[in-house]
Amino acid sequence: MSRRARAIAFGFAALACAALAATVAGGYRADVMSELGPLRPVVVARALIAPGRPLRPADSHRLLEVRRVPERFAPAGALSAPEQAIGRAAAARIPAGAYVLAAQLRAPNHAPRRHHMRLAGGRKPVEVSVTGAEALAAGGRNPEGRRVDVIVTTEPGPGGGSGRTYVAAEDVELMTLTQGGAGGTGLPGPTSGSWTATLALSRSQALRLIQAENFARQVRLIPH
Numbered sequence: 001m002s003r004r005a006r007a008i009a010f011g012f013a014a015l016a017c018a019a020l021a022a023t024v025a026g027g028y029r030a031d032v033m034s035e036l037g038p039l040r041p042v043v044v045a046r047a048l049i050a051p052g053r054p055l056r057p058a059d060s061h062r063l064l065e066v067r068r069v070p071e072r073f074a075p076a077g078a079l080s081a082p083e084q085a086i087g088r089a090a091a092a093r094i095p096a097g098a099y100v101l102a103a104q105l106r107a108p109n110h111a112p113r114r115h116h117m118r119l120a121g122g123r124k125p126v127e128v129s130v131t132g133a134e135a136l137a138a139g140g141r142n143p144e145g146r147r148v149d150v151i152v153t154t155e156p157g158p159g160g161g162s163g164r165t166y167v168a169a170e171d172v173e174l175m176t177l178t179q180g181g182a183g184g185t186g187l188p189g190p191t192s193g194s195w196t197a198t199l200a201l202s203r204s205q206a207l208r209l210i211q212a213e214n215f216a217r218q219v220r221l222i223p224h
Contacts, residue, residue, distance in 0.1 A: 037071030043079035049094040077101040123200040130219045133195035147224040152212045168212045171224045173200040
């Protein structure tokens with residue numbers, strides 16, 4: 001075989017390999033998309049967004065950015081463009097790396113009031129780490145100030161099983177709700193489902209809930 005013929009053969013072989021690789025990559029991408037859904041744009045906070053201050057057009061470039069995530073991981077109510085937040089104020093602090101949800105934003109005159117008055121009945125504010133709290137705001141209402149039940153699911157016992165689920169505190173006031181870890185220090189990334197809730201609890205409720213957290217796999221809030 002001549003040198004020219006070998007070069008042509010190698011060229012065809014390279015094209016065939018490239019086509020095969022594209023087919024395999026396309027099949028893998030199709031499998032991922034069928035399992036996780038197509039990519040969709042979501043708005044994420046670049047930096048901490050303080051509550052009560054309306055966002056200006058300049059803020060949308062400084063504080064917000066758009067990322068594309070699989071539809072399965074995108075939370076309900078996530079903004080798809082920074083412009084949707086202009087003129088609205090955060091109802092609670094939104095840490096850097098967190099999704100920005102429509103339910104977290106309010107018209108400026110609807111920003112939440114701080115709890116200046118003394119809590120009735122000897123209740124004290126207690127911070128609790130919870131998951132899935134975005135469901136409380138799914139209807140567009142500010143969840144702060146609502147009455148909630150605290151649901152605890154324990155880790156499975158030595159014999160296996162799904163663990164025990166029970167009400168650890170019933171009909172308590174949700175004072176604040178912040179996306180991120182305890183103390184509002186922020187999120188490791190936008191896929192985290194961790195929230196910090198400040199609840200108005202009696203001493204007995206606080207002690208019972210603190211004890212329950214030691215054995216909890218999951219702590220959730222549901223409307224009372």
